Amino acid sequence: MSSRSWCVLVVLTLGAALPLQAQQTAAELLRQIDSLAPLVEEAARAADAARLERVEQRRASIATRVQLDTIAVRGITLVTPRQDAAAARALFEEVWDQEFGGLESRSLSQRTFTFQTSTYDIEEIEVDGVREQIVAARWHSSAEVKNRIRAAMARAISAELGEVGLGRWVAGDPFTEREPAEVYRELVLAGSQAVRRCLGGAIDACSDALGLGSRADIVSTWYTPVERRDRVLAWAGYDPVRGRFNAPGRWTIESRRAVERCAGLETEDACDGFIDPAYTSWAPLAPHIRETVVARALEMGGLTAWTRLLQDPEMAPGDALAYAAGAPLEELLEAWREWVVAGRPDVHAGLAGSGALALLWILIFAALASRSTRWRFN
Amino acid sequence: MYQPMLYLHWKQIRVALIPLVVASFGLPLVAVSGLGPAPGSTATSLSAYGIVELTRLWLPVFPALAAAIGATLALSAWNWDHRLGHVYALSLPLTRVEYALLKMGAGMVLALLPALAMWLGAHAAAWAVALPEGLNAYPNQLAFRFLLAIMIAYSTLFAMAAGTVRTTLWIVGLAAAFVVGGLLSADLVLTQVGAFERFDVVGSVMDWLYRGTGPFQVFTGNWSLIDV
Structure with a gap:
């Protein structure tokens, strides 16, 4: 065998051995992790027992002193x-x-x-x-x-x-009133064409933005192709200018290429594969914005609105809200939009008051400056 | 008598003031740099969220610059008087009150220069960025707030610098003692009497100074050039 053939043989042998070694290491690691599981369970049981004992002791202590x-x-x-x-x-x-x-x-x-x-x-x-x-x-x-x-x-x-079924659409607390100014701000900053149209007065867009519609092409109504790209890149942690991922190890070569195709907007739907409208994190408006819609429905529907809202567990969110509000969904969404738009913050509110206050303080400081001990003889 | 005062102050401060005026003009432009193309351009702009978040990073620099300008104006106002033993001031046919007010007025007029530069810079910055729907630029409000902040910083330090060094040291010392003593005594009281958990004198005074009707309230308002 020539020296060249020996080299080829050595390289092939090493190449075959390396993945095997990697597999063995991974298997070894898994075995070690598995061997730790009983210890972790035992520790958790001990921690639970200790906590219960502390609670019992506290109860006994309270019971002896407080009725x-x-x-x-x-x-x-x-x-x-x-x-x-x-x-x-x-x-x-x-x-x-x-x-x-x-x-x-x-x-x-x-x-x-x-x-x-x-x-x-x-x-x-x-x-x-x-x-x-x-x-x-x-x-x-x-x-x-x-x-x-x-x-x-x-x-x-x-x-x-x-x-009830509505819980899949909204899970928070609709009874805690949110500041309409903050809601307005979130809507403006949402980066969604549907939300912009909603603020502009298109009620069907409000329905889409809130995820109340049942359209198959909901993602394309939520975002323009550029907005979809921006959201996917933010989600993937990809910097299109440097062409780098924040955490490249999270991605397979195939998914990296898909993100890069999305970054380049090679086709209009290049980013759509990443966006699953079933997850609220992809929706243009956060779940707590949905709570404000429920709050408006309860406000419109009066004292029995809550009972009506939960009456039929299978009812679609839009129908349940309309039923609770005692009005068509469009009317409810229009009331909600008006509430949001009326809450538009006056960004520089109080500036005139600040000016008057500043003037007052300037006069006070001027008076103090004119009372120096330097010229006491004056 | 006012013009010589103004000229004297200008002569004293121009070397320091000109870079600050340039900084006042440039700061809004720097704050919006990289935020998107000029109006009419076909390139993609940043989202509304991106624009507001990136400009927000620069917000603390605006009041800091205003405070620096106010301090520079105030300290330079009395510099010659302290160095020359107030001989020039005593040689003038003016009372102490007239002299101090003329001097303060001169500084206030000079404060208009950086405020004007900020107003021009803010307008240029607002023009330079194509804002997404829903966002607005507030160059006038920003420049006005900037002017107020300069004037407050100026008048505070002007009043302190008007006295003797000893008086100034007393004031600064008392303020420092109040903060340190207040924090230490609050800890002490808390350890002795649990019910005083929320008894925070220093925090309450700071709140009044910066958020209530205190003199520095203008520094903690909204300094956004671009907002909803």
């Missing part, structure tokens, strides 16, 4: 130290009557709340199955305490959305 009362307030079950019971009842009743009066909520009546005015005298109360704890401190204003109670109630009521 807990369980009271019913407007159908809500409330666990509270005896000395806080009267205040808790008054606060919960006031918040309920002012914010949710007349609203029928199944989950609210099934849920238990805890309320205490301090954690200095006693530790935090823990009751099985309680997810809503309200701890007020002595220095909290009553408005702040009421706001905490309102937020806890809103969370509890909103959880019912998860039990």
Whole structure:
């Protein structure tokens, strides 16, 4: 065998051995990881047991020092130290009557709340199955305490959305009012042709932008080809100017080429393969914007709107919203758009006031400057 | 008497002021550089979000520049007086109040130069970028806020520099002692009395100075050249 043939043989042998070694290493790693699993489970079990023991100790400690009362307030079950019971009842009743009066909520009546005015005298109360704890401190204003109670109630009521089809469209808390100025800002900055058209007054575009429509070509109504490209590149972490990925290791050669084709907009639909409209992260408007639509529907529909909203678990989101609002979807979306546009922030609001205030301070500083000790004889 | 005051101040500060005027003109242009093509161009522009986010990076520089200009104007205003023992001022047929007000007025007029440069620069910057639908440029508001900030910084330091060095050191020392002492005592009180968790005197005073009706409120407003 010639020296050249020996070289070829050595190279081939090495080439074959390297992937084998890599495979062995990966298999070895997997074995090692698997061997750790029982240890991790054991540690998790021990941590759970320790936590439960701490909870039990805390409960026992509280029980020896504090008498807990369980009271019913407007159908809500409330666990509270005896000395806080009267205040808790008054606060919960006031918040309920002012914010949710007349609203029928199944989950609210099934849920238990805890309320205490301090954690200095006693530790935090823990009751099985309680997810809503309200701890007020002595220095909290009553408005702040009421706001905490309102937020806890809103969370509890909103959880019912998860039990119906509408929960796949919106999962947050529609009872917490959002600033229309912030919503307007988000809409302007959304980078979506559908949102721009919506702000311009096209209600069908509002429906598309909010993901209420059922069009097959929804992605092309959401974004122009350039907007689709921008979103895909941002998602992929690809810098088209440098032609580099932020984390190239995340991508296969094939998917890198697909992103590069998208960056070059080789065809109008070059980026469409990446965008799955089923995921809300690809939608032009974030889920919390959808909550503001639900809030408008509840506002239009009155006290029974919440019950109607959840009445048919299989109802499509648009139909459920219209049913809750007691008006056609177009009317609801028009009311929502008007609410958003009316909230357009006055970016430099208060500038005239700042000017007047600045002038006042300039006069004060001028007066101070003219009173120097340097020329005391004047 | 006003013109000689203005001339004197200008002569004293021109070397330092001219670069600051140039910076005031250039800052809005730098803030929008790379944000997209000029109107009429067919090239792709950045998204509204990209434009607002990128210009936001430059926002702290605007009030900082205004403060620097105000400080430069104020410290140069009294420089000659302190160096020459107030001989020139005492030789003039003016009362202390008249002299201080004339001097302050001269500085205020000089403050118009960087503000004017900012106004021109902001307009040029607004013209240079094709803004997406929904975004607006606010060059007038930005320039006005810039002028107010310069004047506030100028008048604050002018009043401090008008006194003796000892008085100035007293004021600065008291302010520093208040901040340090306030923070330390707040910690001390908190460890002793838990209910005082929210008892933050220093924070409240700072809030009043920068956000309430205090003198520096103009520095913490919205400095956006481009916004919704």
